[in-house]
Amino acid sequence: MKIVSCFSxxxxxxxxxxxxxxxxxxxxxxxxxxxxxxxKGGSLRTAxxxxxxxxxxxxxxxxxxxLTYSARHLKEFARRMEDAAADGVHSFIVAxxxxxxxxxxxxxxLPGPVHLSSVQPCLNSLAARYFIRLGISRLILPSQLAPLExxxxxxxxxxxxxxxxxxxxRFFGCVxxxxxxxxxxxxxxxxxxxxxxxxxxxxxxxxxxxxxxxxISPGAASExxxxxxxxxxxxxxxxxxxxxxxxxFFDFFAMGTNYLKYGTRADTPEVKxxxxxxxxxxxxxxxxxxxxLPRSGARAAFIDRMTKWQGIEGGRP
Amino acid sequence: xxxxxxxxxxxxxxxxRTDGSLSEALKKFERFYVGAEFCENLLPSAEALKRxxxxxxxxxxxxxxxxxxxxxxxxxxxxxxxxxxRPLSCPELELTVNDFGALELARERGLGVKLSAGxxxxxxxxxxxxxVFQVVNSCALHFFTGRGINRFEVSAVGARQLTxxxxxxxxxxxxxxxxxxxxxxxxxxxxxxxxxxxxxEIGPHDSVRGIDCRRxxxxxxxxxxxxxxxxxxxxxxxxxxxxxxxxxxxxxxSLAARRVDRLVYCPLP
Numbered sequence: 048m049k050i051v052s053c054f055s056x057x058x059x060x061x062x063x064x065x066x067x068x069x070x071x072x073x074x075x076x077x078x079x080x081x082x083x084x085x086x087k088g089g090s091l092r093t094a095x096x097x098x099x100x101x102x103x104x105x106x107x108x109x110x111x112x113x114l115t116y117s118a119r120h121l122k123e124f125a126r127r128m129e130d131a132a133a134d135g136v137h138s139f140i141v142a143x144x145x146x147x148x149x150x151x152x153x154x155x156x157l158p159g160p161v162h163l164s165s166v167q168p169c170l171n172s173l174a175a176r177y178f179i180r181l182g183i184s185r186l187i188l189p190s191q192l193a194p195l196e197x198x199x200x201x202x203x204x205x206x207x208x209x210x211x212x213x214x215x216x217r218f219f220g221c222v223x224x225x226x227x228x229x230x231x232x233x234x235x236x237x238x239x240x241x242x243x244x245x246x247x248x249x250x251x252x253x254x255x256x257x258x259x260x261x262x263i264s265p266g267a268a269s270e271x272x273x274x275x276x277x278x279x280x281x282x283x284x285x286x287x288x289x290x291x292x293x294x295x296f297f298d299f300f301a302m303g304t305n306y307l308k309y310g311t312r313a314d315t316p317e318v319k320x321x322x323x324x325x326x327x328x329x330x331x332x333x334x335x336x337x338x339x340l341p342r343s344g345a346r347a348a349f350i351d352r353m354t355k356w357q358g359i360e361g362g363r364p
Numbered sequence: 365x366x367x368x369x370x371x372x373x374x375x376x377x378x379x380x381r382t383d384g385s386l387s388e389a390l391k392k393f394e395r396f397y398v399g400a401e402f403c404e405n406l407l408p409s410a411e412a413l414k415r416x417x418x419x420x421x422x423x424x425x426x427x428x429x430x431x432x433x434x435x436x437x438x439x440x441x442x443x444x445x446x447x448x449x450r451p452l453s454c455p456e457l458e459l460t461v462n463d464f465g466a467l468e469l470a471r472e473r474g475l476g477v478k479l480s481a482g483x484x485x486x487x488x489x490x491x492x493x494x495x496v497f498q499v500v501n502s503c504a505l506h507f508f509t510g511r512g513i514n515r516f517e518v519s520a521v522g523a524r525q526l527t528x529x530x531x532x533x534x535x536x537x538x539x540x541x542x543x544x545x546x547x548x549x550x551x552x553x554x555x556x557x558x559x560x561x562x563x564x565e566i567g568p569h570d571s572v573r574g575i576d577c578r579r580x581x582x583x584x585x586x587x588x589x590x591x592x593x594x595x596x597x598x599x600x601x602x603x604x605x606x607x608x609x610x611x612x613x614x615x616x617x618s619l620a621a622r623r624v625d626r627l628v629y630c631p632l633p
Contacts, residue, residue, distance in 0.1 A: 112487045116501045118536030144488055145504035152503060170557075171439045173465035173472075191557040192435065195573045199436045222556050223604075224433070227487060229553040235494055235521060235595075235606055236553070242592035248554060256591075260584035261598075262632070271584040278560055278586050278599060287558040288566040298571045347569070354568050 048304055048330055051106070051212065052323045053312045057089035057097055059319060064101040066320045067327030071098050072106035072140060074312060077127070079111030081142065081166045081226050084312025095135025104137040110164035112143050112226065125149050128158040138184065142166035142226065147181040160184035162212070166226030168192075172199035179203065185210040187308065189225050193290040194298035201302055212306035213299050215326055216291035221248050255283040293353035297346045300333045325359045332364050366616050369395035369428065369628040371547065374406060374582065377419045396420045397628060399430035401462065401482060402555050402603045404438030405562075405577055407431065410448035417452055426456040433463045433484060433555070437574050442466060446473050453477055460517055461485070467511070480515035480545070481508060483552055492518060497525040497622070502536030509541045517545040517628070519552060523614045527622060545626040546613055550598070550605040550633040559602035561586075585633060600633040607633070 049069035054060055060071060074080035075091050086094060091107070098105040109128065116124055128139060138160035139146075144167075150157050162185040163169060163178050170192055178186070186204055188197060188211065204211050221228050229235055230248035238244050258279045260271040281287045307330065309322050332352060336345035356364035370393040372380070380386035389396075398416045400406035408416070417427045429449065431442055446469065449457070453476040461467055462484040470479055486492060489504035499505050508516070532539050562577025581601030588597040588604075598605045613619065613627065 112500070113491050114501055114504070115491060115498065117531075117534055118502055121501055121503055121536070143500075143504060144507040145501050148503035148507040148510070152506070168433070169465075170433055170435050170463065171465040172436060173439055173468040174434075174463060175465075177464045177468040193572045193574075195571055196435045196437070222558055223554040224484075224556060227484070227554070230604060234553075235551060236597070237594045239592050239594060247590065247593070247597075256597075257589045258599075259587050261587050263584040264582060267583045270580075274561055274580055274583055275586060278588075281560045282588065287556065287560045288563050290558060290566065290572055292566065292568055292570070294569050294571045350568055 048300055048307050048333075050323060050326050050330065051306050051308045052319065052326075053084070053310045054094075054319065055084040055312045056087050056316060057094055059316050060094065060097045060101060060103075062316070062320045063323050064103055066323040068103065068323050070104050070106065070306070072108055072310075074108040078107060078109045078131075079114055080108040081110045081112070081164065082108075082310075082312060084314075090134075091131055091136065092134040099135060105135060106138045106140055106162060107131055107136045108140045108164070109146070110140045110142040110166050112166065114143050114145055121145075121149055122153070125153055125155070125158070129155075132158045138162055140164050140187070144181075157182050162187055164226075165189040165214070168224055168226070169200065170196075172203040175200045175203045175209075179207045179209055183209060185212055185306070187212040188214075190214045190216070190291055191224060194295050194302055197299075198302070201304075210305040212308055213296075213304050214291075214308050214310065215322075215329075216289065216293070216296050217325075218309060218311060218322060221246075222287050222289075223248050255279065258282070293350045294346065296329070296353075297333060297349045300330075301337070301342060301346070321359055328359060328363045329353065365625070366619060367395055367426075367626040368393050369397055369545075369626060371397040371401075371430075371628050371630040372416070373630070373632045374400075374408075376412065376416055390423055390425070393425070393629070395426040395428060395626070395628075397428045397430050397460070399460075400432045401430045402432050402484070402552070403559065403581075403601055404432050404434050404441070405575060405579065406581070406601070407438060407441055407445070410441070410444040413445055414448040414452065417449060417457060421452060421454065421456055426458070428458045428460050428480070430460045430482060431462060431466045433557075434465050435574060439465050439469060442469055443473075446470070446475050449477070450475065458515075478515070479513050480517055481513050482517050483519060483547060484555065486516060486518045489516065490518065492521060493525070494522045495525055498528040499532075499535065499537060505537050505541060514541060515543050515545060515626075517547065519550065520546040520548040520608070520612045521551050523612055529621075529623070539623060542623060543626070544622070544624045545628055546619075546624050547628045547630055548612060549608045550630055551608065552633075553597070553604045553606055555603040557602065560599060561601060598633050603633070605633040
């Protein structure tokens with residue numbers, strides 16, 4: 048398993064590589080991408096040259112679903128992606144089906160290897176097959192899929208020589224389907240004047256919502272009350288259970304997942320480097336335990352050590 | 365001509381007969397939506413779906429079978445559903461999908477019914493806001509229409525949305541390529557696999573094989589009121605909705621100009 052790290056400043060490339068990143072990716076202002084944090088401090092060409100100098104491949108996130116272009120601008124968009132490839136971008140992280148349709152309509156090959164973003168959530172092997180037929184070379188799994196649910200997807204990918212990538216389970220925020228959450232921003236709901244505009248999908252202890260059951264099934268009042276408490280707790284402090292935890296990471300590791308991603312582009316340079324070091328330490332632990340112990344023992348030891356681990360500041364797990 | 369549909373949720377025709385709503389529904393609606401839209405755990409069995417679809421088709425009604433996002437578990441069940449529905453194939457039967465895996469399965473099995481893209485697919489080709497409804501680009505639309513999908517289903521979110529339909533030619537598409545279905549009165553804001561109601565606790569050593577809930581969503585829906593948010597939210601199963609109590613779609617005369625030719629009433633979120 049190799050580490051893919053985001054970056055948003057040219058100056059981050061070297062320290063991230065030193066911290067253990069095997070591949071790098073970024074977003075730039077003139078290609079629509081999902082999330083925050085576009086490249087600063089130099090051009091895409093400069094970033095590619097710097098990454099190549101460190102022996103790293105560079106991917107470009109073009110994974111917005113909202114490629115709002117006219118017919119003329121679509122052609123220009125295709126040309127700009129081809130230019131980016133010529134400037135040293137190795138691969139493109141995409142989500143919108145229009146990307147595939149565009150190059151097909153133009154009768155031109157895709158501008159480079161294509162990684163299907165988790166913003167286009169692929170939850171089953173037939174969805175994987177659908178996008179493999181369109182030409183993807185890597186599938187980035189959404190964090191809302193557990194490894195044991197992904198076994199058939201991995202089989203499909205392996206058969207087609209398509210790489211697989213997962214997110215680090217500790218650094219991923221939204222509990223709703225990635226890229227499709229209308230609770231992040233006030234798209235349809237509205238805040239009262241003077242109120243902050245927090246993402247309603249995040250845990251928000253303190254000024255939590257009032258929750259009350261409606262349309263209760265006959266005879267189910269006490270169960271509805273219990274669920275009200277559960278819902279309140281999960282919407283405020285505890286959050287819903289995460290499918291991906293230390294156990295899930297070890298299972299993905301053992302299944303032969305090719306890449307592990309850290310992707311919070313808006314983090315500061317120091318935080319980014321710290322997180323990549325943590326990913327490297329976690330991978331080293333999984334590799335070491337797998338070498339030294341039978342699988343079940345390695346899994347148990349990995350979970351135990353990761354559960355106790357306080358982060359890289361306190362040493363290795 | 366606007367077609368009027370009713371989304372049944374988990375109700376069966378037998379249950380509708382028992383609660384007295386069936387005869388009125390048959391009078392009022394031309395199309396019935398059966399299946400599950402947001403959660404694979406709620407997808408009725410193949411036999412139950414066949415019975416429901418068959419019942420309404422026999423009554424001279426049209427039927428849309430709605431399918432949710434699917435994991436491997438759901439794909440297997442959907443395979444059984446397709447097999448059961450095959451004998452019912454006819455122009456009055458449609459399939460609404462919310463997952464590319466369902467599209468692939470329909471392609472491989474050659475189901476022989478008209479396919480529509482459901483409410484969880486709209487972001488692939490539309491940008492929808494309270495005041496905006498736009499085709500994002502012609503390639504996004506053609507990706508679907510080129511694969512035989514011409515109907516797109518969305519929630520009604522406002523009567524005065526600005527469209528980019530007048531610029532269709534410059535944008536590279538034609539209005540005759542697609543039709544829209546509007547669901548009302550609930551807008552689905554966000555869906556999760558880790559249902560806030562039903563997902564059991566997951567321990568540090570657990571690597572799960574699916575969401576093994578107890579169908580807690582059938583107990584109740586939940587009204588959620590944030591002190592700083594003007595609207596009430598509604599949690600029903602794995603999805604958070606907003607309820608629009610007023611009439612949110614424009615006059616029927618203007619719906620055609622907005623490519624809307626079907627309205628689907630959802631009595632439950």
